[in-house]
Amino acid sequence: MKIRTPVIVLNVKAYAESSGERGVALLKACEEASEETGASIVICPQQVQLALIAKQSRIPVFAQSVDALDPGSQTGWVTLQSIKAVGAAGTLVNHSEHRLKLAEIEWIVSKAREMDLVTCVCTNNVPVSMAAAAVSPDFVAVEPPELIGSGIAVSRADPQIVRNSVDAVKKVNRKVTVLCGAGITTGDDVKAAIELGSEGVLLASGVVKAKNPKAAILDLCKGL
Secondary structure (H helix, E strand, O other): OOOOOOEEEEEOOOOHHHOOHHHHHHHHHHHHHHHHHOOEEEEEOOHHHHHHHHHHOOOOEEEOOOOOOOOOOOOOOOOHHHHHHOOOOEEEEOOOOOOOOHHHHHHHHHHHHHOOOEEEEEEOOHHHHHHHHOOOOOEEEEOOHHHOOOOOOHHHHOHHHHHHHHHHHHHHOOOOEEEEEOOOOOHHHHHHHHHOOOOEEEEOHHHHOOOOHHHHHHHHHOOO
């Protein structure tokens, strides 16, 4: 699946506010915001709800993570084949809260490409962004861990890391799309990220923990 950019990728993590029916409500809010504004939005539901969300979603759905394993005698792991079977369009890879080894990242990206699944590799600085670009994922999302969940947008607190990551990734592989994340909460944050060269944002708590998630998403859409 080709994901249209600029894009908002919402990772709902494992927050209480995104579990059960609240996870479904977040999907509906994203769908409605996308239909009302024309914005490209991707949702990454909790792993236990991936099949439920993917089967009914009108927007692309990503897994929050997968493991570098083929199907077989594996307990408690998630394979690329399993997420594709339930209708996911792709997966996040190497989020700062679910780190992987470089060999695992490369394996997942390569296998996902064979299966027409989209990969978004998360990174924390310019050198790691360059290394990620070298394995040719669809997206690289740079997120300084210290700003994740802080409410302080990376596009404002550390604009140079966004600009430098975009430049570095494009030097390695011009086909890789660069997103930025960490602390993104408003449309102004999104606009600032795009002005720095990002082609979208990856965020979580700014929507999931908002009193009115749909209003928060609509505000983000204004920055695209």
